[in-house]
Amino acid sequence: MNQPSASPTLDTLFQRILSRRPEAIALADPLNKQRITGHRPKRLTYAQADRAVAALAAHFVESGLPAHSVIAVQLPNTIEFVLTLLAAHRAGLVVALIPQLWRQAELVAALNRTSARGIVTMDRIDGVLHSDIAMNAAAEVFSIRHVAGFGNSLPEGMASLDDAIARDGHPARTAIQDGRKAAIISFDVTTDGFRAVPRPHLSLIAGGLAVSLEADLPQGANIMSVFAPSSFAGLVSSLAVWLLTGGTLSLHHPFDVDAIEQQIGEQGCDTLVVPAQLGLRLDEAGLFTRLPTLNNVIGLWRTPEQVSASPPWTAQGASMTDVYLFGEAGLFGARRTAEDGTPALIKPGLHGAPRETAGSSISGEILLTPKGTLGLRGPMVAVAAYAPPHPPGDSLIPQPSRDYVDTEYAARLDRATGAISITAPPAGxxxxxxxxxxxxxxxxxxxxxxxxxxxxxxxxxxxxxxxxxxxxxxxxxxxxxxxxxxxxxxxxxxxxxxxxx
Known part of the structure; x- marks a missing residue:
């Protein structure tokens, strides 16, 4: 029996849905998975996913990975990623999210920065032998003790996670489910350089609430995610939103427009998570008029300074929510108006859903810093990871405390509307x-x-x-x-x- 949790984790949310809907479809692979990884696409119920998560968690524990150690995960946008992340959390591990395009140099830097004890990857992704990259990186990093992967062509010395799932099993070690504990580490680049950004479960849940509540997603939503999960934004907009709504998460490895249209139509998806510029292009091409089940589009902007100049949303019957991303620092969302489809005004202060209700904020707060840049404050924001460095030569002088993160995006206040205008990305x-x-x-x-x-x-x-x-x-x-x-x-x-x- 699971121990009562001090506060919810992602695995806690998963098990709550499992207890209510064990035979409901939980996860669906991309239809073109065979081309991407050489593996046939799968669909798993919550009960089947739970068995796979338990078996993977047992494998991690039996492999000698200590509780609270870091395991790096470099996987495509398929069900293996979701199963691995939930299994790592069930085994008490912290997941370092490795972008798929990273090769050996960047992978080694991330492994050394986090003192990772293990790596999980796929034998190949889009023709690239990621298993070989992982093995070569592991040879350069002293802390690595376990390398594992999915696929039929793994190199010698790499443990097969497909075999681990086939054996079934349950972890001998029971991890305490506490949302305040570290869940993931993602990686960002600021003007001060490369940095690792750790986050607890509660931060991920707060980010998921910011997206799902602003988009007004219903319980049991059928979500299609086209956004890579190797970042804070990618993770919360897909996995966290899925767990908060308790529906089905269908995955698409970017990008094949024919496959995505077919999958949305066949599976009756009602919500699409997509890079915003791509979503607007699909709107211009009339894709959403051919998909009557789709009524929510969540567009993620990696370049938030471009939102205000974007074309209006025209699809009838499908709402568009702009989600502003600021590297790994944080995000906020704003649903477009139904009248003209233009981006909503962003005003400083608390942001939540609905925006009109005072004190309704769950997500956080938007502010202008004294430097004329945009700052973020709230439960999803990893303030400590972005703390300014000590001035050289004055290491004994404490820095003034700061409870927000400076995103370094230039911003100004529009006197006529009271809205914030994001004018430029971080310099350099x-x-x-x-x-x-x-x-x-x-x-x-x-x-x-x-x-x-x-x-x-x-x-x-x-x-x-x-x-x-x-x-x-x-x-x-x-x-x-x-x-x-x-x-x-x-x-x-x-x-x-x-x-x-």
Whole structure:
């Protein structure tokens, strides 16, 4: 019997739904999973998912991973990710979220920063042998003691988690379910550099409430998530929202428009979680008029400074909720008005749902800092992770306490409307899709490639920035970056200009 929890965790929420709806469908794989991973797509009920979670948790405990240790997870947007995360929490572990595009250099840096004891990955994702990357990274990190993966072609020395699930079992160690304990570690880049951001379960639940309440999702929602779960925003907008609504979570590994339309239609999904710019493109293409069951679209903005200039939402019968993302610092949401489909005004102060009700805030607070930047305060915000560094030479002088995180996004107050306008991203930080880099790091990598090589970030309307490179030999530059263990975004910056982007 489970011990009573001091406060809810993600696994607590899962088991509450399990007790009510054991035979309801809990998780559904992408229809194109065979192409992505070589594995056939699955659909699991809550009871089947619970058995898999228990077996994986037992494997982690039997492998000697101590309670409260960190396990790094680099998996695609499939049911294996959800099962692994819940199993790690049931075994008392903390999950470090590793973006899929990270290769050996970034993976090693994250493992060393968190003193991770284990790695979980897939044998291959989209043709890339992630199992080999994980094994090579593990060889460079002293703290790693266990490497495991899903798939039929795992290298020697990597434990098979498919076999662990097939054996069934229950963990010999019972983890205390306490929402105040660390649940995940994600990774961010600010003007002060690369940082690890730990969060407890309660922070994830607060983020999930911020999204689900603002979007007015019903209990039992049938959710389709097209957003990679390797960040705080990706995790709360899919897994946390799913557990809070107690419905079905269908997953899609970005991005195949035909597969996503087919899956939404076949499974009757009523909620779509998608990158906002992509959602607006699908609206312009008339996709939502062909999907009568879909009535909620949650659009996540990695470039929140672009929300105010975005086109209006036109789909009839489907509401659009803009979710503003500020790296790993935090987020807030605002549902668009039904009248004209334009973004809602964002005002400083408490934000929750409904916005019109004083004191209704669950999510947190928006504020303008003395520097003219946007600050976030509240239960989802990891203040300690973003505390400013001590000034050099004055280490004995304590820093003034601060109960908010400065997102470093430039913002101003509109005197006419009283709304906050986000005007610019953090200076010196480049956003390419879901990845953030320091401009000085790009310059450093180009210097390492030798004379005549340039790597820079150019403004891009959809993704914030795009990388562009110039070298005397582009193919040689791509190979050199790959050998250094850098992610494909950097290597592909040196594609030949005759090759279509």
């Amino acid at each position: 930080v480049m956003t390419v899709g879901g990845y953030r880099f320091l401009a000085q790091d790009l310059q450093e990598w180009s210097r390492r490639l030798g004379a005549g090589t340039l790597l820079t970030a150019l403004p891009d309307r959809l993704s914030g920035h795009r990388l562009a490179g110039r070298a005397l030999d582009n193919a040689r530059a791509r190979d050199a970056l790959a050998e250094l263990g850098l992610n494909p975004l950097m290597a592909e910056a040196f594609r030949d200009r005759a090759t279509p982007a």
